[in-house]
Amino acid sequence: MDISKIITGVPMDPQSRQPMYLQIAWIIGEKIRGLILTSGTKLPPERELAALFRVSRTTAINAYRYLEQQGLVVTRVGSGTYVAELSTGTAEEGSAVPWMQLMTPFPRLPLSTVLRELLDIDFSGGSISLAAGMPDPDLYPVELLQRIMSGVDNSINPVDLGHIATEGYGPLRRLVARLLVDRDIESTGENVMITAGSQQGLYLLSKALLEPGDYVVVESPTFIGAHQVFSAAGARILGLPTGRSYFSMLEDYLVRYRPKLLYLIPTYHNPTGRVMSEAERRELLRLAARHRLVVVEDDPYSSLYYGEKPPASLKALDTYGGVVYLSTYSKVLFPGLRTGYVVANPALINRMALEKQFIDLHSNNLAQWLLCRFLASGALDEHLTLVRSEYKKRRDALSKALRRYCGTDLSFELPGGGFFIWCRLNRLFSSSRLLHQATGEGVSFVPGEAFYVHPPEGEKELRLCFATHAEKPLQEGTRRLARALAGIKRTGKDQDTIVNQPVKPLI
Amino acid sequence: MDISKIITGVPMDPQSRQPMYLQIAWIIGEKIRGLILTSGTKLPPERELAALFRVSRTTAINAYRYLEQQGLVVTRVGSGTYVAELSTGTAEEGSAVPWMQLMTPFPRLPLSTVLRELLDIDFSGGSISLAAGMPDPDLYPVELLQRIMSGVDNSINPVDLGHIATEGYGPLRRLVARLLVDRDIESTGENVMITAGSQQGLYLLSKALLEPGDYVVVESPTFIGAHQVFSAAGARILGLPTGRSYFSMLEDYLVRYRPKLLYLIPTYHNPTGRVMSEAERRELLRLAARHRLVVVEDDPYSSLYYGEKPPASLKALDTYGGVVYLSTYSKVLFPGLRTGYVVANPALINRMALEKQFIDLHSNNLAQWLLCRFLASGALDEHLTLVRSEYKKRRDALSKALRRYCGTDLSFELPGGGFFIWCRLNRLFSSSRLLHQATGEGVSFVPGEAFYVHPPEGEKELRLCFATHAEKPLQEGTRRLARALAGIKRTGKDQDTIVNQPVKPLI
DSSP states (O other): OOHHHHHHSSOOOTTOSSOHHHHHHHHHHHHHHTTSSOTTOBOOOHHHHHHHHTOOHHHHHHHHHHHHHTTSEEEETTTEEEEOOOSSSOOOTTTTSOHHHHSOOOOOOTTTTHHHHHHTOOSTTSOEEOOSOOOOGGGSOHHHHHHHHHTOTTTOOGGGGSOOOTTOOHHHHHHHHHHGGGGTOOOOGGGEEEESHHHHHHHHHHHHHOOTTOEEEEEESOOHHHHHHHHHTTOEEEEEESSTTHHHHHHHHHHHHOOSEEEEOOSSOTTTOOOOOHHHHHHHHHHHHHHTOEEEEEOSSTTOBSSSOOOOOHHHHOSSSOEEEEEESTTTSOGGGOOEEEEOOHHHHHHHHHHHHHHHSSOOHHHHHHHHHHHHTTHHHHHHHHHHHHHHHHHHHHHHHIIIIIGGGEEEOOOSBSSEEEEEEOSSSOHHHHHHHHHHHTEEOEEGGGGOSSTTTTTTEEEEEOSSSOHHHHHHHHHHHHHHHHHHHHTTOTTOOOOOOOOOOOO | OOHHHHHHSSOOOTTOSSOHHHHHHHHHHHHHHTTSSOTTOBOOOHHHHHHHHTOOHHHHHHHHHHHHHTTSEEEETTTEEEEOOOSSSOOOTTTTSOHHHHSOOOOOOTTTTHHHHHHTOOSTTSOEEOOSOOOOGGGSOHHHHHHHHHTOTTTOOGGGGSOOOTTOOHHHHHHHHHHGGGGTOOOOGGGEEEESHHHHHHHHHHHHHOOTTOEEEEEESOOHHHHHHHHHTTOEEEEEESSTTHHHHHHHHHHHHOOSEEEEOOSSOTTTOOOOOHHHHHHHHHHHHHHTOEEEEEOSSTTOBSSSOOOOOHHHHOSSSOEEEEEESTTTSOGGGOOEEEEOOHHHHHHHHHHHHHHHSSOOHHHHHHHHHHHHTTHHHHHHHHHHHHHHHHHHHHHHHIIIIIGGGEEEOOOSBSSEEEEEEOSSSOHHHHHHHHHHHTEEOEEGGGGOSSTTTTTTEEEEEOSSSOHHHHHHHHHHHHHHHHHHHHTTOTTOOOOOOOOOOOO
16 A cells, blocks of 8 residues: 555645645545554654655654644664554544533533522622622721731741641631630530631531431522532432421421421521521420431621611520531621631531541641631630621611612511521512612612422512622612612503413423 | 449448548449349439438438449439330440441542651651652742731722632632633633642542442552542552553553442642643543543642643533533641632532532631632732742752762653652562651651552652752752662562562462
8 A cells, every 4th residue: 555645646736825744644644544544553754754744844843743742653672663553533633522412411400590690790890789798898808808818917827828627727717716605505626617708618418417318408588509519429418497397397298298497597697687586496405415416507698787686596595405506707897718618527527527627637727827826815805896887877778768769569577687688579479580670770680489398389589688888889789679670560460470381281 | 132232242442542432333233234223223312321321411312323324223303213124234434435337438548648647747757758649838928928918908899708608709700710721721711610728629529429339430550539439438459550541541440340430630740740731631542532531630749840831721611511620728738727619610600619518608708708819819929939939949950969879770750840759669579668768767648559550560669749849958858768669678688578468379
């Protein structure tokens, strides 16, 4: 077989914008891909190839190199260039790897991207977001933080920048433990673990406690991120309605399903703002003790009260020992801090640390070290006093505006703390329909069904966050919401409530 | 049934140090646990109970409250106190929850706690650790960092403290991409993701790509953390010996097992210090392209070269598109920074971000923001110049001391960069035996088998880190090592090499 004829049968295009070496590589590559040149065939030496195509030797060398990179030829030193073994095809440049097919199945969570999208909201365009549960950037303790940072001259101990225990920076753990007295929780640092936000606490808990198929009870509605983490762990989620049947339904679940854990936010609940009374807390703990239930108490908002202090935490009331307590500084200080903590039985803390070791060895020291200085300086109290008074004004401003502009269309109870007003929509359309209209008016919120285990439950509810904006934008946002409500009325599309459609067979 | 008789049959002990209410609760509790008082039985009203035990009404109330918390009685408002339904027993205070039994099975990794223990080493006791792969605290860029921090006055933009994209702080991603030119990698920030150290990059990769039972090829020896993360994901690990048979063995694995990925450290390998030549890199990429192999290139050490610069990264040479690149600033700056990054196909980056969202939403902004300022100020180059020259001196000091004090007992090749000298022990005992003796002399290292997929492979090797200590302690550490070597000779325990023992049936 005369190889020179095979590979020079195709004319080169001198007008082409492709470099000569690529054109040559392409011609030879085609013959290899088409199995005209079969695996193991010896190709002409570089000098000969150069002569065949009337190009420089460098161009010939580059052509072979490119073919080599493509896996089409192999060079054996001292022997020459050969057509490579092709397995099932050849690699194309760049997009050769079918990454989507290589990946593991991703849990199909109906709202898995909601959080991401909420974070993407563009505040600059004049739109007012009452959606994301975030503190107002204008209230971040930037000055206090700058004061802490600029005071660090010569005070960093290099040891504090080295590896630390996976459970967290020792002085921070002890300080967190000391501050927990405020929630009536007695703790040394031993049973405290620092996590990258409450989110990581939930993730580690799910790694330590949940196997696919385990049952988990969550309040419905509840924090989206918790529901997602448990679902991603393969747990079966039981939604517990937050109403009169709460305890009887919980007991039914406990007897019927033996769930691995109950996740709840007893203080300034997300999204409802509700506070569990002390009597209810005790009732819950009795049930938990009797049925050996692990209770995960998520408590990000309890220091944000706008009247009287909330009742003692479940953890404080727990004599049975089954409560795992999660909290975070990210809601009180600023979201990017991503620093939370877990208080739990030392055996569980140890296991969570083993899991965390795989994930990140330990959380980074800079944030822990700065937070520690921040807390030790007493700046937290200073900051809390400020934000409590400010958020109280905002809550009152929003509720007043809602009554004034939205009248009977929306009803709600005034929350005693936290970030949210949870509204019921007294109209014939859904809150998703309202969101669509509201976006057009330049205001957004989270429709209720995002928080429910079984949408369309919640289709008549919506969550408004009063923490992110000052009083004036809150008033303006409410006016826009009222315009959206009126707009739907005007266009006469008042009747689009979701109702069960007859189930039609798929054909 | 006269309940008063049942519960007052046991006398109280006025000398007891237990409060009265607890003694009463105990007496009643015993009767309930012993099923003498059965579920549903109505107990005496508080006033009556107080009279029965001749205590105050408060004491009686507290006794019932305690029993309620224990889940032994229930109070029905307006009706009275009743013996509760007991399911399978009753909860004891505090240690009632069998946490160990509640937890999911933890992967049994032979060396899972090695990293943790290495971090626990006490440097203060005068012992010299050549074990952990850590930079020297005296070389952390503390002053540069303090300079950056103390210069922040009024320069923090609150937006930078809010939520950011899960993929990382935008300016840092773009800066990392720009600095990658140094590794011949062309990138916009688009395909760069910030992670909590390389460790998190590995974890996210394993979440995105590995299902239980998948095959993964790692070099053997290799970085312990990588092996552990892949094992924890349920992957089956194939160890690739780093020697002559490297490519033929790899091809055998590729054909035989179709592994999901190959993990390797081509530049200043951990633990061996080895550098893959450019020809070997190209050979590897050819194989990868032909067999559609995903290659994970871990590159924490490439900027720590002590002679000529290492060859271009695999990522730079990759025309096939199958290389995922991981690196970190924690090894170059300080371990507590826990900030690394991944460069990969955008589809993979997106999936890793979805996984990271469950784990921590995003890495905290403070460290990312400070690192960004650090890199933008040019401080990295300043710092790299310093540490390169310092580590070079240390590498030379350790190798000289090894030749001088340990002579032919240890043989090694001088590494061109990185943190480690990898030694072969030319004696009849194992390096674990040597470690035992060395600890007594006040020096430690990591025995070779810790890095192998199949111990006792590596029993004749050991890893010495020259980065953590200055020249003098390195010399002193080597003298101690020599004393340990001599000590084993003297005590005549030279023959304890691990050999295969005949397998005896378990009876």
